[in-house]
Amino acid sequence: MKLSALRAFMAAIDEGSLRAAARRLNVSQPALxxxxxxxxxxxxxxxxxxxxxxxxxTAQGKVLYESACATERELGRAVDQIRQLSGRMVxxxxxxxxxxxxMLLVPEALRTFGREFPDxxxxxxxxxxxxxxxxxxxxxxxxxxxxxxxxxxxxxVVIEPLMQVSLSVVVRKGxxxxxxxxxxxxxxxxxxxxxxxxxxxxxxxxFTRHGLPAPRTGALVNSTLGLVSIVASGDLVGLLPTPIAAxxxxxxxxxxxxxxxxxLESTISAMAKPDAMLKPATRHFIAxxxxxxxxxxxxx
Numbered sequence: 001m002k003l004s005a006l007r008a009f010m011a012a013i014d015e016g017s018l019r020a021a022a023r024r025l026n027v028s029q030p031a032l033x034x035x036x037x038x039x040x041x042x043x044x045x046x047x048x049x050x051x052x053x054x055x056x057x058t059a060q061g062k063v064l065y066e067s068a069c070a071t072e073r074e075l076g077r078a079v080d081q082i083r084q085l086s087g088r089m090v091x092x093x094x095x096x097x098x099x100x101x102x103m104l105l106v107p108e109a110l111r112t113f114g115r116e117f118p119d120x121x122x123x124x125x126x127x128x129x130x131x132x133x134x135x136x137x138x139x140x141x142x143x144x145x146x147x148x149x150x151x152x153x154x155x156x157v158v159i160e161p162l163m164q165v166s167l168s169v170v171v172r173k174g175x176x177x178x179x180x181x182x183x184x185x186x187x188x189x190x191x192x193x194x195x196x197x198x199x200x201x202x203x204x205x206x207f208t209r210h211g212l213p214a215p216r217t218g219a220l221v222n223s224t225l226g227l228v229s230i231v232a233s234g235d236l237v238g239l240l241p242t243p244i245a246a247x248x249x250x251x252x253x254x255x256x257x258x259x260x261x262x263x264l265e266s267t268i269s270a271m272a273k274p275d276a277m278l279k280p281a282t283r284h285f286i287a288x289x290x291x292x293x294x295x296x297x298x299x300x
Contacts, residue, residue, distance in 0.1 A: 095122060105296065136157070161268075170239070170245050
């Protein structure tokens with residue numbers, strides 16, 4: 001199976017068109033079509049469903065596409081690692097971080113890391129709920145920054161604790177529950193949850209830790225802006241990192257509820273798979289995250 005044929009097939013799926021895929025790879029459309037057909041003959045399976053509007057992956061094609069993408073990422077990581085181990089700090093580093101880390105740690109780490117290693121391209125994506133470490137496990141990101149997950153298998157992920165952060169209960173300004181003194185007063189309210197499911201989010205953890213059942217689900221979101229907007233414009237209750245809730249942009253619309261149980265305390269960590277830690281850029285970036293955390297603690 002030729003790598004060039006796999007790349008032609010992947011480009012066809014990404015672009016949804018053989019013509020667009022050929023342009024992307026700078027080859028003729030007949031040449032690209034030939035590579036894909038040779039791949040289909042080799043596997044004795046149809047990989048693309050063709051129509052007048054373009055192409056999509058068949059069931060067999062989807063299987064190959066996912067594996068090919070993973071292989072492409074691994075090859076890219078290997079090339080970067082080889083170059084970096086040879087003293088050439090070039091390549092790409094993919095970072096996924098929860099909003100509070102994007103707000104407090106990532107800018108300073110990017111500033112100092114970028115100054116030291118200007119030829120490393122950094123890609124940063126925000127993840128509101130990072131607990132399952134799905135993208136890290138799939139190899140889509142090199143470093144995940146967020147609350148340390150519980151019950152991780154030993155050796156599965158390298159964890160570097162960075163800082164403590166609290167998550168506070170928030171409601172809109174003027175909400176009837178803005179003065180609630182306990183979580184028990186909030187159990188009947190409808191909540192905005194983060195995560196794939198309500199019972200796995202941070203709000204559920206807050207209630208469970210105090211022996212209370214999880215509150216009612218009003219909405220599930222996967223963005224900070226979505227959470228703030230929903231809470232600020234209605235009667236739903238949410239949980240936000242205290243630094244974000246206290247930021248002037250959010251504080252103008254939200255109130256932190258002074259419940260006696262207090263906020264949910266969490267440790268923000270940098271996490272990477274053991275093989276990703278072999279890449280010098282990964283280790284250097286985590287070192288810069290530690291510096292950023294130290295700078296934050298001593299500048300407040």
